[in-house]
Amino acid sequence: MTTDEHAVSIMAQLSTAKDYTQADQILSAAEINHQQLLKDILTSLQEKIENLSPLDCNSSQWSIYRYALMCIRRHSMMEPA
Numbered sequence: 001m002t003t004d005e006h007a008v009s010i011m012a013q014l015s016t017a018k019d020y021t022q023a024d025q026i027l028s029a030a031e032i033n034h035q036q037l038l039k040d041i042l043t044s045l046q047e048k049i050e051n052l053s054p055l056d057c058n059s060s061q062w063s064i065y066r067y068a069l070m071c072i073r074r075h076s077m078m079e080p081a
Contacts, residue, residue, distance in 0.1 A: 003037055006030075007044035015057065017064045027071055039079070046072045 010030050017023045049069045054062050
């Protein structure tokens with residue numbers, strides 16, 4: 001699976017999340033399952049979420065995607081240089 005395919009898979013999981021706790025669980029599972037590719041996957045996921053139109057999802061999904069984006073950005077800030 002390519003990094004883009006992993007990112008799409010994570011987005012699909014996020015689209016079904018009911019709250020931020022579930023979003024955290026999805027992102028944590030991705031971190032555990034894809035340690036070697038995590039940085040590339042998160043970069044691709046961030047790009048996909050940033051390019052997502054709010055018209056393409058409902059308000060709950062939009063909120064979860066925005067929350068996931070904040071988590072991804074926070075994760076990238078905490079990475080050692």
